[in-house]
Amino acid sequence: MASVEITGLRKAFGAVEVIHGVDLNIEDGEFVALVGPSGCGKSTLLRIISGLEPATDGEIRIDGRVVNHMNPRERNIAMVFQNYALYPHMTVARNMGFNLKLSGLRRKEIDAKVAEVARLLELDKLLDRKPGQLSGGQRQRVAMGRAIVRDPAAFLFDEPLSNLDAKLRVQMRSEIKTLHQRVRTTSIYVTHDQIEAMTLADRVVILSGGNIEQVGRPIELYDRPRNLFVAGFIGTPSMNMIDATVVPSDTGPMAQLANGQVLRLGPDHRLQAGQAVVLGLRPEHLALGPGGASLPGRITLVEPTGAQTHVTFDMDGISMMAVLEGGLDLQAGSAIEVGIDPDRIHVFDKASGMRA
Numbered sequence: 001m002a003s004v005e006i007t008g009l010r011k012a013f014g015a016v017e018v019i020h021g022v023d024l025n026i027e028d029g030e031f032v033a034l035v036g037p038s039g040c041g042k043s044t045l046l047r048i049i050s051g052l053e054p055a056t057d058g059e060i061r062i063d064g065r066v067v068n069h070m071n072p073r074e075r076n077i078a079m080v081f082q083n084y085a086l087y088p089h090m091t092v093a094r095n096m097g098f099n100l101k102l103s104g105l106r107r108k109e110i111d112a113k114v115a116e117v118a119r120l121l122e123l124d125k126l127l128d129r130k131p132g133q134l135s136g137g138q139r140q141r142v143a144m145g146r147a148i149v150r151d152p153a154a155f156l157f158d159e160p161l162s163n164l165d166a167k168l169r170v171q172m173r174s175e176i177k178t179l180h181q182r183v184r185t186t187s188i189y190v191t192h193d194q195i196e197a198m199t200l201a202d203r204v205v206i207l208s209g210g211n212i213e214q215v216g217r218p219i220e221l222y223d224r225p226r227n228l229f230v231a232g233f234i235g236t237p238s239m240n241m242i243d244a245t246v247v248p249s250d251t252g253p254m255a256q257l258a259n260g261q262v263l264r265l266g267p268d269h270r271l272q273a274g275q276a277v278v279l280g281l282r283p284e285h286l287a288l289g290p291g292g293a294s295l296p297g298r299i300t301l302v303e304p305t306g307a308q309t310h311v312t313f314d315m316d317g318i319s320m321m322a323v324l325e326g327g328l329d330l331q332a333g334s335a336i337e338v339g340i341d342p343d344r345i346h347v348f349d350k351a352s353g354m355r356a
């Protein structure tokens with residue numbers, strides 16, 4: 001186990017720079033998710049950490065030592081890929097011990113190490129089975145067990161669940177989180193799925209276009225996105241974004257929408273009268289009835305999910321989404337009024353995109 005520190009990291013392919021100076025410190029034992037849209041540089045960053053790809057500039061330290069010049073084996077890092085690549089003709093025990101055998105360890109030592117890790121991962125009853133006789137989750141545990149027996153400094157995962165169907169993906173996600181809680185090996189997990197990042201990680205790093213947009217605990221990113229990119233990226237369905245102008249007021253901040261409607265905002269913003277802003281309203285923070293800042297409109301779409309009802313409505317040309325609790329009997333075409341607590345309205349400066 002080890003810390004991973006990245007300083008001033010840049011990567012160019014030919015003349016094209018794709019990572020523009022990334023700084024990131026990952027603590028020993030931490031689980032960090034790198035998340036961002038396709039092409040933002042997640043896999044490249046991970047490959048540079050692993051040693052599969054050289055950095056153009058900057059430093060990678062593992063456990064305090066600069067590793068830029070080291071090959072992947074010397075860095076002692078375990079990559080976990082989508083496809084677990086277990087040997088089908090070998091038992092669980094032999095699969096788990098395979099790398100140790102290659103490194104020349106004696107049978108007795110291999111057996112002891114495999115038994116110890118198998119107990120940790122609750123695989124001890126399955127050691128004589130072949131991969132074909134295991135469930136998907138058990139196979140994943142064997143693949144991780146095979147890596148753990150080598151005592152890697154860190155685990156790197158590159159979208160290991162993206163080829164699985166939705167149900168198996170959720171099951172495997174829990175499996176990976178449970179494993180990390182047991183073994184506490186430093187883990188860096190790449191995904192484009194913000195739910196996967198939020199549910200798994202101690203801290204989430206949001207990347208876009210080769211830059212870090214924000215680093216934080218999942219709840220910090222949700223409660224206080226530092227810019228419009230993070231605000232739009234975290235949360236499903238995504239935040240409603242409404243253009244507005246700050247209006248003068250003696251009774252606390254207020255903003256006017258394009259339709260003339262004025263909304264009260266929470267007290268903790270740095271705003272000036274006339275400032276162009278974007279208001280961010282999470283669909284799940286809207287509730288039926290006028291309470292707080294009130295938003296009247298006409299329903300265009302009703303999507304029941306069972307526990308909740310997703311309602312799309314039109315507010316004078318602005319399309320809004322509300323996630324309402326319960327299975328509600330609402331009809332497209334009818335009027336609706338929802339409210340939001342002004343303290344839950346996010347405010348961003350329109351020009352800079354930064355939280356105001």
Ligand SMILES: Nc1ncnc2c1ncn2[C@@H]1O[C@H](COP(=O)(O)OP(=O)(O)O)[C@@H](O)[C@H]1O
Nearest residue numbers: 013014018036037038039040041042043044045
């Ligand atoms: N070997 C390569 N040669 C040239 N460009 C590359 C190479 N690998 C990745 N890129 C480019 O670098 C950017 C980041 O890619 P990647 O790290 O794979 O993104 P992600 O994993 O976030 O989808 C993309 O624009 C991609 O086209």
Ligand SMILES: [Mg+2]
Nearest residue numbers: 039042043044
């Ligand atoms: Mg990738």
